[in-house]
Amino acid sequence: MIYPKIVLMAVLLLLAGCSAEKTIPENKDWKVSHLYKSGAYTMIGQEGKLGFIYDDGEAVRFYPNKKQKYMWHFWGKPEELQGSLKVMGISKETGDKITVIEALALGGPNNGADGHTPSQMSLPSPGLWRLDAYIGEKLFDSITVQVHDQK
Numbered sequence: 001m002i003y004p005k006i007v008l009m010a011v012l013l014l015l016a017g018c019s020a021e022k023t024i025p026e027n028k029d030w031k032v033s034h035l036y037k038s039g040a041y042t043m044i045g046q047e048g049k050l051g052f053i054y055d056d057g058e059a060v061r062f063y064p065n066k067k068q069k070y071m072w073h074f075w076g077k078p079e080e081l082q083g084s085l086k087v088m089g090i091s092k093e094t095g096d097k098i099t100v101i102e103a104l105a106l107g108g109p110n111n112g113a114d115g116h117t118p119s120q121m122s123l124p125s126p127g128l129w130r131l132d133a134y135i136g137e138k139l140f141d142s143i144t145v146q147v148h149d150q151k
Contacts (some may be wrong), residue, residue: 030092030128033143038073039111048075050133050141052119053111062129062147067122072133073113074106074140081106081115083136093127100131123147 035056036047045051052070054060060068074081087101100121110116123129123145131143 030130031144032128032146038113041111043073044145045073045143046141050074050143051113052143054145062121062123062145063150064125064147065122067120070119070121071110072117072119073111074115074135075113076115076140078114080140081135083138085117085119086134087119087121088132088134089123090130090132091123091125091127092129094125096125098124106135 033044033046035042035044035054036051037043038047038051041053042055043051044054044056050073052072054070060070062068072085084103084105085101086099086103089098089100090096100123101119104117104119106115106117108115121131126147126149129145129147131145133140133142
């Protein structure tokens with residue numbers, strides 16, 4: 001009866017080893033999200049759903065490890081906007097997954113959106129990053145951004 005236990009342990013160790021590997025996340029095209037206007041502001045994201053103030057100008061661009069302020073905006077039903085904001089970042093190039101924003105409370109309507117919150121964000125390396133925005137435990141939507149090389 002020792003043989004089945006050894007096989008079971010080997011299978012469990014193999015599964016544990018596989019789950020530790022980095023995998024490149026799914027994202028159909030890995031294209032930078034669209035810019036759109038909302039009131040007086042240019043935002044990046046999905047119009048009528050999710051975005052943050054961003055015009056791809058030098059002052060707001062993402063550079064490795066440079067912390068910047070960004071105002072997130074959400075459009076949705078009140079029950080969809082219950083809970084705090086958590087943002088996970090995933091690198092296309094490396095598959096690294098990091099917590100970009102831990103837990104921010106959402107405020108009410110602002111700039112035409114149903115909810116908003118200010119944030120500070122920084123991403124560690126150049127390339128495309130997908131920012132998965134969770135409200136509570138539910139994925140609300142994603143925004144893909146370019147982190148530029150340092151000048």
